[in-house]
Amino acid sequence: MWRLNPSPEVLGVGSPGAGLPGAGSSGAGVRALLPCGDSAFLVELPDLNAVVAYYRGLTGASAAASLSLPRGIIDVVPAARTVLVTFDPGAIRPAEVRDWLESAEPARDSVSLGGEVTIEVSYGGPDLAETAQFLGMSEAEVVKLHTSSEWTAAFSGFAPGFVYLVTTHERLRVPRRNTPRTAVPAGAVGLAGEFSGVYPRSSPGGWQLIGTTTAALWDASKADPALIRPGDVVRFVEA
Amino acid sequence: MAIVVVNPGPLTLVEDLGRQGWASLGLSPSGALDGQSLRLANLLVGNPVDAAGLEILLGGLRLRFVTASTVAVTGAEGIVTLNGAEIPLNQAARVAPGAVLDFGVPLFGLRYYLAVQGGIDAPKLLGSSSTDMLSGEGPAPLKSGEQLGIGRVSVGNGSGFSTGAWPLINVAAHPAIRRAPDPGRAITARVDRGPRADWFDHDSWPRLVSQDWILSPDSNRIGARLVGRPLTQTRHEELPSEGMVLGALQVPPSGLPTVFLADHPVTGGYPVIAVVRRTDLDLLGQARPGQRIRFLG
Numbered sequence: 001m002w003r004l005n006p007s008p009e010v011l012g013v014g015s016p017g018a019g020l021p022g023a024g025s026s027g028a029g030v031r032a033l034l035p036c037g038d039s040a041f042l043v044e045l046p047d048l049n050a051v052v053a054y055y056r057g058l059t060g061a062s063a064a065a066s067l068s069l070p071r072g073i074i075d076v077v078p079a080a081r082t083v084l085v086t087f088d089p090g091a092i093r094p095a096e097v098r099d100w101l102e103s104a105e106p107a108r109d110s111v112s113l114g115g116e117v118t119i120e121v122s123y124g125g126p127d128l129a130e131t132a133q134f135l136g137m138s139e140a141e142v143v144k145l146h147t148s149s150e151w152t153a154a155f156s157g158f159a160p161g162f163v164y165l166v167t168t169h170e171r172l173r174v175p176r177r178n179t180p181r182t183a184v185p186a187g188a189v190g191l192a193g194e195f196s197g198v199y200p201r202s203s204p205g206g207w208q209l210i211g212t213t214t215a216a217l218w219d220a221s222k223a224d225p226a227l228i229r230p231g232d233v234v235r236f237v238e239a
Numbered sequence: 240m241a242i243v244v245v246n247p248g249p250l251t252l253v254e255d256l257g258r259q260g261w262a263s264l265g266l267s268p269s270g271a272l273d274g275q276s277l278r279l280a281n282l283l284v285g286n287p288v289d290a291a292g293l294e295i296l297l298g299g300l301r302l303r304f305v306t307a308s309t310v311a312v313t314g315a316e317g318i319v320t321l322n323g324a325e326i327p328l329n330q331a332a333r334v335a336p337g338a339v340l341d342f343g344v345p346l347f348g349l350r351y352y353l354a355v356q357g358g359i360d361a362p363k364l365l366g367s368s369s370t371d372m373l374s375g376e377g378p379a380p381l382k383s384g385e386q387l388g389i390g391r392v393s394v395g396n397g398s399g400f401s402t403g404a405w406p407l408i409n410v411a412a413h414p415a416i417r418r419a420p421d422p423g424r425a426i427t428a429r430v431d432r433g434p435r436a437d438w439f440d441h442d443s444w445p446r447l448v449s450q451d452w453i454l455s456p457d458s459n460r461i462g463a464r465l466v467g468r469p470l471t472q473t474r475h476e477e478l479p480s481e482g483m484v485l486g487a488l489q490v491p492p493s494g495l496p497t498v499f500l501a502d503h504p505v506t507g508g509y510p511v512i513a514v515v516r517r518t519d520l521d522l523l524g525q526a527r528p529g530q531r532i533r534f535l536g
Contacts, residue, residue: 042434
């Protein structure tokens with residue numbers, strides 16, 4: 001069943017809850033198809049679970065460099081509670097796009113779809129101790145929970161290559177730092193709200209930093225520059 | 240095969256037609272703000288329409304050509320000189336080795352486009368050499384003393400550049416020249432309903448399409464900020480970040496909209512009341528600070 005959001009929190013995103021992607025039994029769970037000019041629709045969904053499942057269903061996973069989209073579809077952009085679909089009206093009729101969006105089935109299997117990415121992390125970030133204290137765990141328990149959880153790339157944002165990762169529990173939910181850092185180094189692994197994420201480049205940031213990776217999250221010299229794409233499954237391992 | 244940047248002016252960027260289709264990775268489409276003018280410049284020198292050229296904000300650019308070349312300047316209108324002699328805009332011009340090309344402050348419009356036969360040779364990200372001022376991806380803005388390489392692209396050379404290129408013979412005969420907008424007159428842009436039009440009171444849509452908005456000097460390639468009588472939101476809950484389209488009129492709590500241009504953030508958390516038609520965004524790319532803008536919807 002689709003879960004409704006009683007209390008939107010960080011970023012207004014609902015809790016991912018258990019059983020990602022938690023596909024519903026009837027239809028795609030599309031709440032509304034909002035017009036967005038003459039060459040896009042904004043699909044409203046009940047929550048982030050539904051977004052991930054719907055996005056995976058639409059794009060047929062994200063393992064391939066190019067998604068399997070109908071001709072004329074330009075972008076499929078998942079966000080907290082919506083999926084934006086832009087198209088070229090010269091190549092596909094709005095009614096066809098509408099049909100495609102309304103008939104899409106959410107993907108039910110989180111493992112068989114999407115790419116899998118493993119990221120090596122040196123834990124011991126500047127906020128690990130504070131995070132452990134906030135969660136009432138030892139630092140080792142935070143690391144164990146972070147590495148044993150299966151994370152799902154829900155959506156990008158903030159900077160190219162940055163992906164909001166969610167998992168099936170909220171035991172690592174922590175608030176952002178009261179005062180954001182003016183410079184977070186590239187490769188910093190952080191927690192904020194129900195999300196985990198890796199900074200692709202040095203930037204200001206308010207996430208709780210628990211570790212660092214040497215993996216390149218964004219490499220503009222590659223034909224496929226993003227290490228993680230929406231829909232992917234991500235696992236963290238200790239370096 | 241090079242061009243020396245003697246003076247870059249306030250902001251000169253390498254731009255082509257951008258990289259569409261990567262918003263899910265957090266990348267803006269980028270590309271020339273006035274794509275129609277870059278296309279025309281490319282056609283005039285025999286390039287594929289999507290070859291990389293220069294987008295020259297407010298003139299001030301001085302280039303010295305090391306090798307002979309053929310160039311065309313389109314978009315904004317002002318005085319452009321080659322070795323001190325004014326050259327016609329919207330026409331191909333031969334450039335001798337050692338020649339100096341100077342761009343005066345435009346009198347109409349804001350951004351010149353320069354195409355060089357063969358295209359500007361710059362590294363590509365996801366198929367495009369465009370500079371994206373939001374993410375910082377793509378070539379850095381031009382600097383004094385920098386050398387630009389000239390590429391070898393041409394229409395029908397089978398280099399893979401030919402996507403979307405028109406047969407040169409048809410357009411060279413009748414190039415579609417659109418004059419740069421007169422700064423003393425309002426620019427008109429058509430709008431369609433946006434996804435959150437119902438987040439505003441009943442007067443907001445009429446107010447959006449009946450008044451003359453003024454382009455704020457804070458505008459850039461990311462967005463055209465507008466000043467006028469504010470629009471009024473009736474819903475005050477926080478909008479979870481959602482995907483933003485090119486041309487979205489995003490309205491923050493101030494009630495003053497920003498039109499998202501080529502380097503716009505791919506997601507945003509303010510409601511979008513309307514979306515400017517893609518074909519009318521080129522004109523907005525030529526709007527000058529203080530210029531009046533009218534929406535037709």
